[in-house]
Structures are given as structure tokens and as C-alpha cells.
Amino acid sequence: EIRRHVAHGYPLMALKGAYDWLLDQGITPDYAVASDPQPERAHCFRQRDDVIYLMASQMHPSVWAYLAGRHVIIWHSEIEFEQRLKPGWIGQALVPGGPTTGLRGLSLAYILGYRQLELYGFDSCVKDGVYKLDGSRLRDGDMPVEVWIGKRRFESSTSLVPQVQNLMATLLPWTKAYLGPGRTPLKVNAHGEGYFQAALAEGKRLGWTV
Secondary structure (H helix, E strand, O other), X not given: OHHHHHHOOOOOEEEOHHHHHHHHOOOOOOEXXXXXXXXXXXXXXXXXXXXXXXXXXXXXXXXXXXXXXXEEEEEEEOOOHHHHHOOOOOOOOEEOOOOOHHHHHHHHHHHOOOOEEEEOOOOOOEEOOEEOOOOOEOOOOOOEEEXXXXXXXXXXXXXXXXXXXXXXXXXXXXXXXXXXXXXXXXXXXXXXXXXXHHHHHHHHHOOOOO
């Protein structure tokens, strides 16, 4: 299905490990997004000249030497609302999105001009102690948790649950009610089955205009 979107000329944005996975499948993303400050994330992308790397300013300093000569756009995360009023941040463009790179990616897509998003791999789920997305073991400090959307039960983790909890707060600035007349709101579809998809579907059922 992703190949079909790419064949139709739709831009493709990959988050962290999904980037290398897509390259292994013969699919080159247009954008690669990362925001984690840990040293091990500094080299999380293979270097290519035909990819735009959207890297948060909070990333480990070694990332800039690693991606030197590539097409890199640096952006600033909005950590708290009061940040806009603090010295050094006044007048700076900040990207909202709560605690995960995935949510920041939604805001980045809107800021870049995209209004219809088709999401893949946003399950926010784990299974038998591994991340459902890539099969890797839970990181140190991340714990499995049981979550429910209505009568549906899902396995998630302490690092993934906030992605769902902050979903509507991330989407809200890009809705018609906030943008006002004359501006196109964001529309989001999440493909697959998981905690994130169920939460988005339930939100739409309750009136989320995304």
C-alpha cells in the first residue's frame, strides 16, 4: 500500500527506524525525522543525498557532523507553552507534538504544507515484550501496560501510552476550529490495527474533526 502511494507521487516521511526499514524494501523516503537526544540516535539514518533530514535541535551534537553535507533542516521542539516567552525562544518557530517523535511528525507535516496524512506503523503496541513495529525488545525502563479503548484491550508500554494520550492535543491546533476560516485543516487516517488506530477512530466517532 505504501508502494502505491509512492507510485502516485505522494511524499513519504519516515520516523527513526522506519527509514532504514523502508530503504531495505527498496523505498526511499522523501523525509527522515528524528528528535531523540540519546547518543545512539545520532547515527540512526543511513546517509543519502536524495533525502531531507528533519532533525530536532535537541539531538545529540554528533549528529551534525554525521549528516554534514546532506540536506538537513533543523527544527525546535515546543517542550512547554511558556517556552515561547523565555529568553532565546521569543519569536522562534516551535513544533508542538507532546512526548514522541511520531506526534511531532504530524505537526511537521502540516507545517510543511501537507493536509492529508496516511499513517502506517502508528500502532503504539507491544506484543510479548517486543515492540510490534520492529520486533525489538523493550528498552530499559519501558514497561508493558494493558490499555483499553471501549471494550477493546491492547498491550502498550509506558513510553508509547503518552503518544495516544497526547494525540488530540497535538491535532487540535491544526483543526478548523483553531485555524479559522480560509485555512485548510489537517485530515488523518491511521492504517492497521492497534491502540493508536482505535483511539483515533473513537475520537472521530466522538466528534474530532480530523
